[in-house]
Amino acid sequence: MPQQDESIISVKGLKNGFGEQLVHDGLDLEVRRGEIMGVVGGSGTGKSVLMRSIIGLQTPLAGDIRVFDEEMIDRGDTEAIDVRKRWGVLFQGGALFSTLTVAENVQVPLREFYPDLDPALRDEIAAYKVVMSGLPADAGPKFPSELSGGMKKRAGLARALAMDPELLFLDEPTAGLDPIGAAAFDELTKSLQKTLGLTVFLITHDLDTLYAICDRIAVLADKKVIGVGTIPELLALDHPWIQEYFNGPRGRAATASVERAADLREGTTDTGPDTRQSTIGTEG
Numbered sequence: 001m002p003q004q005d006e007s008i009i010s011v012k013g014l015k016n017g018f019g020e021q022l023v024h025d026g027l028d029l030e031v032r033r034g035e036i037m038g039v040v041g042g043s044g045t046g047k048s049v050l051m052r053s054i055i056g057l058q059t060p061l062a063g064d065i066r067v068f069d070e071e072m073i074d075r076g077d078t079e080a081i082d083v084r085k086r087w088g089v090l091f092q093g094g095a096l097f098s099t100l101t102v103a104e105n106v107q108v109p110l111r112e113f114y115p116d117l118d119p120a121l122r123d124e125i126a127a128y129k130v131v132m133s134g135l136p137a138d139a140g141p142k143f144p145s146e147l148s149g150g151m152k153k154r155a156g157l158a159r160a161l162a163m164d165p166e167l168l169f170l171d172e173p174t175a176g177l178d179p180i181g182a183a184a185f186d187e188l189t190k191s192l193q194k195t196l197g198l199t200v201f202l203i204t205h206d207l208d209t210l211y212a213i214c215d216r217i218a219v220l221a222d223k224k225v226i227g228v229g230t231i232p233e234l235l236a237l238d239h240p241w242i243q244e245y246f247n248g249p250r251g252r253a254a255t256a257s258v259e260r261a262a263d264l265r266e267g268t269t270d271t272g273p274d275t276r277q278s279t280i281g282t283e284g
């Protein structure tokens with residue numbers, strides 16, 4: 001029986017750098033089973049490098065990374081396969097193969113991990129994941145160039161879900177989406193977390209996403225995770241970046257939006273303008 005406080009990702013003493021530039025120095029982070037962990041920080045603070053280190057695309061200078069309680073650093077490709085099968089990744093922008101159709105893109109991990117799978121079953125799984133990601137069923141034969149930005153993200157999500165992962169990595173999934181598309185993507189992420197019991201590592205600059213769907217938030221600054229918790233818990237830390245981020249005009253607008261939505265649910269106030277418009281577009 002899985003434990004709610006079971007550690008799914010554990011990063012300790014992580015150090016990353018490029019040439020003279022040190023990106024992480026003594027970074028620690030724990031992600032628990034079933035939570036959506038939002039990862040925020042100013043541009044260039046190393047959010048993507050952190051994700052790449054966890055999934056084995058970046059070899060750290062030092063530190064310890066465990067996923068599903070398996071040590072990841074210096075693990076050979078063959079040894080890592082059993083762990084890699086258990087996660088899905090949506091890279092920034094979707095990272096679809098432009099010469100493959102949506103369905104073929106979704107089948108890439110299936111071909112990699114189960115090369116002998118019956119092609120008819122592969123087609124069936126791909127079709128199911130396309131619909132599960134909120135795309136119309138006829139999106140399967142389309143090429144990425146025929147899709148809108150939001151559809152590309154959903155196609156990337158369908159590919160990330162191909163292997164029925166327990167853990168999902170999302171790198172800025174709502175960047176570049178219009179407010180309605182971004183809110184819809186958030187809802188989809190939340191419903192996948194709930195229905196599939198997913199653990200989600202979600203890099204974002206989108207304050208609305210943080211308020212709407214994240215269970216906890218990790219803040220990267222000063223080459224470390226300077227705080228992890230809910231928004232009120234982070235605000236209590238009194239760090240200047242945290243105060244500026246959550247208490248600045250965009251942060252206040254997002255708070256007001258969440259409060260208004262709560263009031264609306266309780267039927268205690270009238271509708272005002274959706275503030276999502278004012279809180280997007282912050283990516284660096």
Ligand SMILES: Nc1ncnc2c1ncn2[C@@H]1O[C@H](COP(=O)(O)OP(=O)(O)OP(=O)(O)O)[C@@H](O)[C@H]1O
Pocket residue numbers: 018023041042043044045046047048049050283284
């Ligand atoms: N392969 C690389 N070679 C050299 N420097 C790199 C490489 N990858 C990342 N960096 C540097 O590491 C730092 C952190 O990059 P990263 O992409 O993780 O930032 P980020 O927090 O995700 O930023 P953003 O919010 O703008 O996406 C940046 O200064 C970047 O230039």
